Amino acid sequence: MSDDLKKQAAKAAMQEVRSGMRIGLGTGSTAKHFVDYLGAEVANGFECLCVPTSEATAAQARSLNIPLTTLDEIDALDVTVDGADEIDSNQVLIKGGGGALLREKIVAAASAKMVVIADTSKIVDQLGAFPLPIEVNKFGLGATTNLVKKIMNDFKAQGDLVLRAGSDGQPFETDGGHFILDASFGRISDAKALSSALLEVPGVVQHGLFINLCAAAYLASPEGVVTMG
Numbered sequence: 381m382s383d384d385l386k387k388q389a390a391k392a393a394m395q396e397v398r399s400g401m402r403i404g405l406g407t408g409s410t411a412k413h414f415v416d417y418l419g420a421e422v423a424n425g426f427e428c429l430c431v432p433t434s435e436a437t438a439a440q441a442r443s444l445n446i447p448l449t450t451l452d453e454i455d456a457l458d459v460t461v462d463g464a465d466e467i468d469s470n471q472v473l474i475k476g477g478g479g480a481l482l483r484e485k486i487v488a489a490a491s492a493k494m495v496v497i498a499d500t501s502k503i504v505d506q507l508g509a510f511p512l513p514i515e516v517n518k519f520g521l522g523a524t525t526n527l528v529k530k531i532m533n534d535f536k537a538q539g540d541l542v543l544r545a546g547s548d549g550q551p552f553e554t555d556g557g558h559f560i561l562d563a564s565f566g567r568i569s570d571a572k573a574l575s576s577a578l579l580e581v582p583g584v585v586q587h588g589l590f591i592n593l594c595a596a597a598y599l600a601s602p603e604g605v606v607t608m609g
């Protein structure tokens with residue numbers, strides 16, 4: 381998606397925030413624009429207290445003097461604004477393309493409202509063309525991989541399971557010190573059942589299916605920004 385569309389979606393989501401709010405800050409190239417817009421408002425006296433969903437977002441927010449806190453200091457947020465890799469008509473998401481899915485889900489679940497920003501190319505009829513990121517503990521990787529493969533078989537996955545690599549060719553490590561398996565399902569017809577099955581695997585820390593978390597979405601196209609929810 382063009383950077384301009386990412387910016388448009390991020391700018392539109394600024395209408396969700398008010399001075400004094402506690403705000404969750406997403407991760408990724410679209411969320412980065414939202415943090416830039418928020419930083420510009422903070423420079424003009426806008427007050428907020430924010431929880432970042434990754435070390436990268438935390439560093440960006442600090443560079444913009446956005447006040448940060450943690451979910452240890454406060455236990456709830458008013459709104460979280462974050463990107464997505466896929467969104468369906470029920471506002472079920474696939475997230476984690478940037479590897480921040482665990483913190484993103486914790487922060488979204490602690491928020492009164494989760495708002496997604498993306499371009500309309502992220503809208504899908506059926507989830508699953510984007511490989512589902514599954515965050516796994518390093519311990520027992522082989523055994524966990526086998527159990528996830530079995531689930532992929534049960535759910536008639538059409539593609540492979542791949543251990544995500546970083547830019548250095550080594551396994552990608554999340555901020556929480558875990559690995560990510562990218563599972564190509566092709567199509568996911570029962571996201572809830574798949575979610576439950578994956579969470580039954582002891583080595584699975586979390587997965588990128590966000591169910592009943594996204595309350596609204598700002599989706600940019602060359603014709604303008606459309607809203608869902």
Ligand code: 5RP
Nearest residue numbers: 408409410463476477478480
């Ligand atoms: C990171 C995410 C991102 O929000 C998602 O990958 C979308 O990223 P982008 O805005 O760069 O397309 O889930 O873990």
